[in-house]
Amino acid sequence: MDRAEILSVIKRNILEIVEDIDESDLDPQKSMKDYGATSLDIVEVVSSSMRELRVKVPRSELNSIENIDGLVDALHAAALQKAL
């Protein structure tokens, strides 16, 4: 599983869960809050993405993530770890 696949899963979940976002607007350098996501939206996007990708990232790591790219990195690292 590469970063592009992970980004695609996260983007799909963001578009499904957070209201009023256009796919062309989504910039991985921005945070979900910048797009109007509530705390509950963020919990749902992260948990749906982890479930779909079958990986788990500890809460302590998730809390320090600043943008969508950071979430991709964390899930990618967890996927690599799982593959070992």
Added chain:
Amino acid sequence: MRFMRRHCRKLCKAVPSPEGSSLLCLQEPGQTACGRVCSQLHEAAGYVPDTAHAKSWPFQRETDENRLGVRLDKSIELIVERAKPCLSMRTISRRLEQIPSYEAERLRNVVCARTATNSLHGLRLMQEVAEASARSAGAAEDTVRIVRDDRGKPHIKSRFGGAPEISLSHCRAHVVLAISQHSPIGVDIEGTRELRAGLLDACCLPRERAWVERADNEQVRRFRFSWLWTLKEAFMKAVGLGLAIDPRELEFSMSDRPRLITSPRGTHCRFLSFAFCGDSVISLCLPYD
């Protein structure tokens, strides 16, 4: 600490809870308060007006077209304002030049106009409260300012000391500010939402989930979930940790009045919730340990 316990008990006593419930109903700003009390959440989808009870409410409420102010006792206050019309991104950019640079920095990347509009609205509310606290202490308004801790929680910093604790929340339609003179406070407002697969798993423990799913219909299931979530988020905000806490580290017993039965470090709290505008919920959390 003893003061805090006494204070929280007093608050709890002040809340009318004829059948042990702490879910109260508030009307929208501008409407006549009816004081309906929901004794059980499963009745939440069809509130029964209780006008007789309204007369005995100890709350002081001020309401106009856009603002509802609820004073729960001498030290706890809740302000609910209707969200302002959405500003254009151009107007938002101009407004960012008029607010403190550290607040402007937080909002500069926001691309959702509704979020930016509500954030600016919330900032104005917080500044209003900060300035009012300075005036009541006989100090100049420029002796107070809004600061954020490293997790983004707002505080009023004052040169005269003793500024109130605040907590801010907004949804699409409303901006809510909770003010506590003596203790930390957390507030959250949430409308109902579709309960997609995985949402309950991510936020609820098995007993909580069973309580949500036991509801008679989808509307009440959604309402129950929103209520539970606002309790959890109000707690996360009150203790200043936000989403650093996994929602599943908190467990509420919802059988009588909501009761926190498991929390990180065993923090004790009082909670109070308001059903609002038919399908939204506002919850307050006051930790005392």
